[in-house]
Amino acid sequence: MAEPNRSWQNARSWEELVAACRPLVTDVSFPTVEAWKGAHPDGKAIACFPVYTPQEVLAAAGALPVTLYGARGQVEIDHADSRIQSFVCSIARSTLELGLGGRAQSLDGLIVPSICDVARNLSGVWQRNFPGQFVFYLHLPQSPESPAAVTYYRGELERLRREVGEWTGCPPTDDALRGEIQIYNRNRELLDFLHQRRVEAPEQWPSAEVYVLAAVGNVLPRAEHNALLEKALQLGAVRQAPQRDAVRVLLRGAFCEQPPLELLEVLEEAGCAVVNDDLQVGSRFLLGPIRADGDPLAALAEAYLRQSVLTPVNHPGKRSRSADLLERVRATAAQGVIFASPKFCEPALYDSVLLKQALERAGTPYLEFEYEEKMTVFETVRVQAETFVESILFFS
Amino acid sequence: MTGAYRYQGVGRDLQKDLLGAWYQRLENAPRTGTPVAYLFISGNIGELLRSFGFELVFPEVNALQCGVKKVAGDFILKAEDLGYSSDVCGYVKNDIGLAASGNRGPFGTLPKPDLLVCTYSGCNTYIKWFEALAELYGARFFMLDVPYRRTGEQELPQDRDYVVAQLEQLAGVCAELTGRPYNPDRLSELLEHSRQAEELWVNILHSAHHRPSPFDAYFEAVFFMAPIYVLRGMPECVEYYRAAAQEIEERIAHRLGPVSEERFRIVLEGPPPWPHFRTFWELFKRWGVCCVASTYSKVGGIWDFGFRHDPSRPMESLAEYAMNCYTNWNWQLRRQMMERYVKDYQADALVIHSVKSCRSFSVGQADVREYFTKECDLPTLFVESDLADPRYFAEAQIRNRIDAFFEALEHRRVAGAHAGKA
Numbered sequence: 067m068a069e070p071n072r073s074w075q076n077a078r079s080w081e082e083l084v085a086a087c088r089p090l091v092t093d094v095s096f097p098t099v100e101a102w103k104g105a106h107p108d109g110k111a112i113a114c115f116p117v118y119t120p121q122e123v124l125a126a127a128g129a130l131p132v133t134l135y136g137a138r139g140q141v142e143i144d145h146a147d148s149r150i151q152s153f154v155c156s157i158a159r160s161t162l163e164l165g166l167g168g169r170a171q172s173l174d175g176l177i178v179p180s181i182c183d184v185a186r187n188l189s190g191v192w193q194r195n196f197p198g199q200f201v202f203y204l205h206l207p208q209s210p211e212s213p214a215a216v217t218y219y220r221g222e223l224e225r226l227r228r229e230v231g232e233w234t235g236c237p238p239t240d241d242a243l244r245g246e247i248q249i250y251n252r253n254r255e256l257l258d259f260l261h262q263r264r265v266e267a268p269e270q271w272p273s274a275e276v277y278v279l280a281a282v283g284n285v286l287p288r289a290e291h292n293a294l295l296e297k298a299l300q301l302g303a304v305r306q307a308p309q310r311d312a313v314r315v316l317l318r319g320a321f322c323e324q325p326p327l328e329l330l331e332v333l334e335e336a337g338c339a340v341v342n343d344d345l346q347v348g349s350r351f352l353l354g355p356i357r358a359d360g361d362p363l364a365a366l367a368e369a370y371l372r373q374s375v376l377t378p379v380n381h382p383g384k385r386s387r388s389a390d391l392l393e394r395v396r397a398t399a400a401q402g403v404i405f406a407s408p409k410f411c412e413p414a415l416y417d418s419v420l421l422k423q424a425l426e427r428a429g430t431p432y433l434e435f436e437y438e439e440k441m442t443v444f445e446t447v448r449v450q451a452e453t454f455v456e457s458i459l460f461f462s
Numbered sequence: 463m464t465g466a467y468r469y470q471g472v473g474r475d476l477q478k479d480l481l482g483a484w485y486q487r488l489e490n491a492p493r494t495g496t497p498v499a500y501l502f503i504s505g506n507i508g509e510l511l512r513s514f515g516f517e518l519v520f521p522e523v524n525a526l527q528c529g530v531k532k533v534a535g536d537f538i539l540k541a542e543d544l545g546y547s548s549d550v551c552g553y554v555k556n557d558i559g560l561a562a563s564g565n566r567g568p569f570g571t572l573p574k575p576d577l578l579v580c581t582y583s584g585c586n587t588y589i590k591w592f593e594a595l596a597e598l599y600g601a602r603f604f605m606l607d608v609p610y611r612r613t614g615e616q617e618l619p620q621d622r623d624y625v626v627a628q629l630e631q632l633a634g635v636c637a638e639l640t641g642r643p644y645n646p647d648r649l650s651e652l653l654e655h656s657r658q659a660e661e662l663w664v665n666i667l668h669s670a671h672h673r674p675s676p677f678d679a680y681f682e683a684v685f686f687m688a689p690i691y692v693l694r695g696m697p698e699c700v701e702y703y704r705a706a707a708q709e710i711e712e713r714i715a716h717r718l719g720p721v722s723e724e725r726f727r728i729v730l731e732g733p734p735p736w737p738h739f740r741t742f743w744e745l746f747k748r749w750g751v752c753c754v755a756s757t758y759s760k761v762g763g764i765w766d767f768g769f770r771h772d773p774s775r776p777m778e779s780l781a782e783y784a785m786n787c788y789t790n791w792n793w794q795l796r797r798q799m800m801e802r803y804v805k806d807y808q809a810d811a812l813v814i815h816s817v818k819s820c821r822s823f824s825v826g827q828a829d830v831r832e833y834f835t836k837e838c839d840l841p842t843l844f845v846e847s848d849l850a851d852p853r854y855f856a857e858a859q860i861r862n863r864i865d866a867f868f869e870a871l872e873h874r875r876v877a878g879a880h881a882g883k884a
């Protein structure tokens with residue numbers, strides 16, 4: 067039997083490739099991580115809470131970075147409800163459930179970036195409950211215009227390099243970091259190609275399937291994901307996709323907790339062609355390649371502060387999220403915007419108010435709904451999306 | 463507590479006068495041409511802004527005032543009409559609703575900001591809040607990025623240096639906006655006032671070591687702490703704490719306290735339910751409960767473990783202060799603080815009031831309960847409502863929980879006494 071994280075190599079079509087990857091994305095026993103650890107008996111796998119972690123540093127220390135989007139709706143919350151209140155987002159509860167329920171045995175540590183109050187406090191809860199694990203809270207600067215921010219963040223990355231190196235026993239050298247930056251640059255480039263193809267021909271590159279192929283990178287070594295994406299780009303280009311009438315939409319709000327795959331499928335079935343989104347945005351967080359020469363930590367720090375996408379959790383400085391959204395609408399010829407905010411996600415809910423006002427001023431239609439990781443009934447969303455599509459087709 | 467006593471009531475009354483005068487200055491600011499800066503209580507670097515002549519507005523304080531005066535509900539609904547979710551912070555919605563109502567609240571009319579200083583210390587919602595205000599008012603926004611105390615007891619000097627560098631940058635922005643150069647001597651003078659007020663405030667907090675405690679470190683502290691949060695650096699703030707300290711001294715001398723008979727001493731974690739503050743207090747008072755230490759009274763600064771603003775190192779001292787507000791501490795430090803309070807103040811129990819609005823406070827509190835109950839064998843009560851939104855306060859349910867808890871504590875005490883005699 068092929069190793070689970072190699073099964074995709076036998077795919078002969080786009081459909082086979084998606085079918086091979088989908089269970090790897092939703093299986094929260096993390097078979098690809100188990101397989102990697104089988105091949106690297108002393109290796110450490112480290113979970114990275116969304117939104118963005120400079121995984122190059124972890125990979126250069128010999129660890130397998132795993133982007134952990136909670137339990138993707140796959141587990142019952144038995145233990146975590148007693149530790150995290152009901153008014154907190156699902157991803158925090160399901161992530162803790164993975165730990166308390168003993169389902170995260172293959173993960174040896176957790177990196178939590180400073181994205182929101184919930185994530186921050188979750189890092190402390192994790193630390194107390196799993197004292198044997200490597201837990202690192204990473205401060206991502208919120209002051210992009212401060213002249214001190216790059217130097218400061220470079221220092222924070224140095225702290226990460228030192229501590230993760232001590233933990234894995236393989237301190238990342240500058241050469242190893244530069245090597246990982248090149249691998250991750252290639253990954254960002256391939257993801258960009260994939261998403262760009264979708265802008266050009268959304269029926270050929272359906273969103274839910276593009277999503278699966280991007281998502282599998284969260285649980286694979288990046289070099290392997292690069293090979294997978296190269297294959298995906300080849301297979302996707304030659305597939306015969308049916309033509310259909312759909313409204314081009316931009317999807318916003320899912321930068322952290324992820325919607326169920328079924329929700330993305332329902333949107334497409336309802337006639338939405340998603341041409342741009344912020345799903346799993348961490349792997350596409352940095353725009354353009356990072357310098358792979360010179361000081362690698364300085365390059366990572368500068369990239370974070372100077373060439374990042376705008377999300378609700380990184381302060382934009384002099385840039386504007388509203389202007390950025392309107393520009394994306396224009397550049398992708400989107401006919402409307404869908405705000406799909408995770409229930410109880412404060413950053414998304416605050417931003418959607420200002421973004422909706424900007425869309426109203428620009429005359430761009432939008433639809434808003436909330437979702438939860440463990441949502442199982444999609445009929446309301448389907449009806450809302452169908453009505454939205456019809457309103458654009460017939461009245462815009 | 464009046465008549466024979468000379469100082470009783472001074473702490474509350476003088477605080478009201480000082481806050482009233484401050485709000486009056488704010489109302490007059492547009493007429494007097496005084497520049498106005500908005501900032502937050504946690505990481506409040508008001509002394510630096512005051513050294514440039516800014517009057518300061520604290521939207522959190524406005525929100526709690528609206529809560530206590532029972533007008534928060536209307537402002538919150540107004541913000542929800544504008545598109546804000548029922549699941550986001552009530553303080554933010556109160557402020558947005560207030561702004562949409564001409565900034566007129568129970569304290570008068572607030573001036574618009576010339577500068578928004580987001581003292582990002584322990585609360586990400588602060589950023590979203592001021593991003594919204596920046597759009598609303600078109601005011602200059604300064605982001606003071608204060609790193610979290612994320613490595614337990616080990617402080618990171620690079621964090622302090624980073625904050626100092628930003629404070630120097632902020633001084634440049636203030637100079638540009640006010641036309642006044644940065645004056646380190648003036649800042650040191652203000653910080654000396656801060657230091658003196660902090661010394662006096664800590665003495666008041668420590669007075670709860672007495673049995674009975676002369677002071678409730680939660681229900682009374684929220685009044686007593688107002689001047690050190692909103693007027694710190696000003697001479698009248700020092701005068702206030704001199705007077706308040708006299709009130710406490712008099713209480714100690716006469717064995718006076720916030721409850722007629724102190725039966726239970728508690729440590730309290732979490733903010734108060736402002737719209738139902740009096741009711742909430744009464745639910746504890748009827749059991750003879752005195753709060754001898756609280757974490758909420760440290761949201762705007764932790765001085766009782768030794769920190770003081772240092773006029774000889776103004777910028778460094780402001781940075782260290784901003785990094786060490788309560789919710790900017792990680793859970794290890796927060797737990798240690800509560801443990802220390804329980805031990806030092808000889809508390810019988812820990813009460814956690816968990817509020818929906820403030821995830822910064824709340825997420826992790828249930829794990830804290832688990833820790834204190836199972837690993838410290840300390841009776842712990844967990845109640846939930848909100849700090850701003852009156853809709854979340856279920857009085858009957860909260861009363862039942864409080865009654866059941868103290869009944870059980872009393873039973874345990876009586877049973878223990880009997881067992882001792884046997």
